[in-house]
Amino acid sequence: MELRQLLYFVTVVDAGSFSRGAVALNLAQPSLSRQIALLEADLGQRLLVRTGRGVTTTDAGAALLVHARAMLDISRRARDELQELDESPGGRIVVGMPPRVALGLSTPLIQQFRERFPRAVITILEGLSVSLRESLIAGRLDLALLFDPAASPQLSFQPLMREKLLLVAPPKSKLPARVGLAALANYPMVLPSAPNAIRHLLDSVLGPRRIELQVLAEVGAVHTVLALVATGVGCTILPESALGAPGGEALPRAPIGPPSIWNALVLATPTARPATRLVRGTAEVLQELDFRRRETDPGDIYRLSK
Known part of the structure; x- marks a missing residue:
């Protein structure tokens, strides 16, 4: 069984x-x-099996197809990795x-990426952390920055930044220090709609304490x-970083x-897919960006662990 024959087999099926x-x-x-x-012999x-409309796979063919695709992918990645050893890698990387x-x-990511990898192309896709996590597992993304992702054996996480959540009120409101x-239940709330990392975090902290928020609207x-x-x-x-958006500065x-309550921004990478030089280099660029790191207060007892 040769890789060339597997390529022919997959091409005929496709x-x-x-x-x-x-x-x-x-x-x-x-x-x-x-x-x-x-190959069959x-x-x-x-x-x-040849049909009037073309070909279909037998049960054995369907089983081989899964392995053939995996072996061809590993072969391609190995070839790319070897080619990248003595030159600036090319190709495309997708970051969520x-x-x-x-x-x-x-802007800083693309600027530093272009300096380090002039032959490569970077694509940035925006989305909610929940959907980005699913895309990363499915292989549609190479890397992703996520807020408080659910644990998965298919992903590894590198913490980048942690922030405290704040109560934000309408203009001229008088808030305590x-x-x-428990006092959060006294304030009418406008919250991000689920699925959303902030909502999941709030539910995980307030739910066990039987604290129910007055949610007036979800957007x-x-x-x-x-x-x-x-x-x-x-x-x-x-x-606090969300308050830098227009309209949030003076609230x-x-x-x-x-x-x-702390939320965490992490760099998520897939554990099953071999990381090319381009993927590893882009991860290094992301880790070198100027994330604002915040330390915990001695009196805090709630912690995020990833």
């Missing part, structure tokens, strides 16, 4: 027929058929970020939350606790 597969491979159809026949299994993180980090967790974007708070609809709970805010 094309749906020997004739279209031969065109895709720039190979004569009799030669392609002979190679598939040799080597394995002692019928892999493809929440919108408010992308707003502040896209600190707001205890998807942070800037919409801030706009509603600015018009007096209600209060909200956000990390009254107060720290929560004790205990404080």
Whole structure:
């Protein structure tokens, strides 16, 4: 069984027929058929069945297809890695970020990426942490910055920044120096709608304490939350970095606790896929960016652990 034969087999399956597969491979159809026949003889299994519309896989063919794709992918990655040893890597990398993180980090990330990898292309995709996590596991992203992701054996996390959540109120509101967790139930709230990392974090902290918030409205974007708070609809709970968005700078805010509630921004990477030089280098660039690191207060008893 040769990698070349596996490539021919996968191409025929993807094309749906020997004739279209031969065109895709720039190979004569009799030669392609002979190679598939040799592969079937080597394995002692019928892999493809010709039909009036092309070909379909047998049960053995369907089983081999999964392994063939994996072996071809590993072969390609190994070849790329070896080619990258003596030259600046090319190719494309896709990085996922929440919108408010992308707003502040896209420019320095792209500038430093271009300096380090002039032959490569970087794509930044924005989305909620929940959807970015799913895309990373599915292989649609190479790296992602996520807020408080759920643990997964398919991902590893590198902490980048931690922030306390704050109670944010409409203009001219009078807030105490600190707001205890139980007192949060006294404030009408406008919150991000689930699924959302902040909502999940609040539920995980307040739920076990039987603290129920007065949720007046739920919206998807942070800037919409801030706009509603600015018009007096209600209060909200956000990390300090979110208040840099338009409309959030002048809003009254107060720290929560004790205990404080911390959210964490992490760099997430897949554990199953081998990291190329480009992926490793981009991860290093992300870790070198100017994230504001915050230390815990001695009196805090609630901690995030990843």
